[in-house]
Amino acid sequence: MATIKNNNDKLPSILPSGRKEASFFEQVYEVARMVPMGRVTTYGAIAEYLGAKKSARMVGWAMNAAHTQTPPVPAQRVVNRKGMLSGRGHFGEPNLMQELLEKEGVAVEKDTVVDFEKVFWKPEE
DNA sequence: CCGGTGACTCTAT
DNA sequence: TATAGAGCCACCG
Numbered sequence: 678m679a680t681i682k683n684n685n686d687k688l689p690s691i692l693p694s695g696r697k698e699a700s701f702f703e704q705v706y707e708v709a710r711m712v713p714m715g716r717v718t719t720y721g722a723i724a725e726y727l728g729a730k731k732s733a734r735m736v737g738w739a740m741n742a743a744h745t746q747t748p749p750v751p752a753q754r755v756v757n758r759k760g761m762l763s764g765r766g767h768f769g770e771p772n773l774m775q776e777l778l779e780k781e782g783v784a785v786e787k788d789t790v791v792d793f794e795k796v797f798w799k800p801e802e
Numbered sequence: 803c804c805g806g807t808g809a810c811t812c813t814a815t
Numbered sequence: 816t817a818t819a820g821a822g823c824c825a826c827c828g
Contacts, residue, residue, distance in 0.1 A: 701825085720810055724823095731823045733810035738825065740809050757810065764809030774809095807826090815819080 701727065705739040706746055708800050712754040715782040716798035717790055719758045726800035740764060753777040760793030 708723045720733040720740075729735070736755070743750035744767075753774045757763045765774040765788065775785045784791035 721812095724810080729823080731811075732825095733823080734808060735810090735824060737809040743809095752809080755809075758812095762809090767809055804828105806828095808824105810823090811821105813819100813821085815817100 701729075701732075701735060702739045702742070705736050706743060706750045709740070709743065709750045709752065709755055710748070711800065712751060712798050716796050717754045717756055717760070717778070717783060717793070718798045718800065719756060719760075721758050722797075722799055723755065737764070741767065751777075754781075754783075754798075756790060756793075760790035760797075762788045762790075 704727050705723055708718075708726055712718050720736040721730065723736045724730050724733045727736075740750070740752045740755060743752040752764060753762075753768070755764065762774050762778075762785065765771060768774045768777075770776075775788070778785050778790070783796055790796060
């Protein structure tokens with residue numbers, strides 16, 4: 678697990694308004710980047726790991742700006758609790774998210790990760 | 803300041 | 816089994 682800091686001022690502005698990202702956002706990216714190749718996690722798992730289990734929506738909101746981050750956040754490894762690629766519509770190309778996952782060894786069928794329980798990765802690991 | 807919106811999830815009907 | 820509603824909280828106009 679990673680020790681998470683809140684150096685908001687050092688971070689690049691990610692939001693359209695140009696404000697600095699909130700620590701919650703930073704934490705989300707940090708966790709997302711910890712997801713190993715060929716594994717996936719969920720919005721809820723990240724939220725829970727950050728101590729805000731009921732704020733899964735905020736995780737999704739954070740991912741909305743994930744692609745502006747450097748290094749890039751592997752947002753394709755974050756799916757909803759059923760393993761469905763709910764964020765596929767935010768990758769520019771509708772199939773990009775699925776293609777990225779399959780490229781990493783994660784089988785996807787009908788917008789859902791195959792054997793989701795097996796490839797699921799919990800942040801606490 | 804208020805209300806709408808959302809890459810979510812859980813509970814109740 | 817399917818739908819609907821609520822909780823959550825940050826952003827935006």
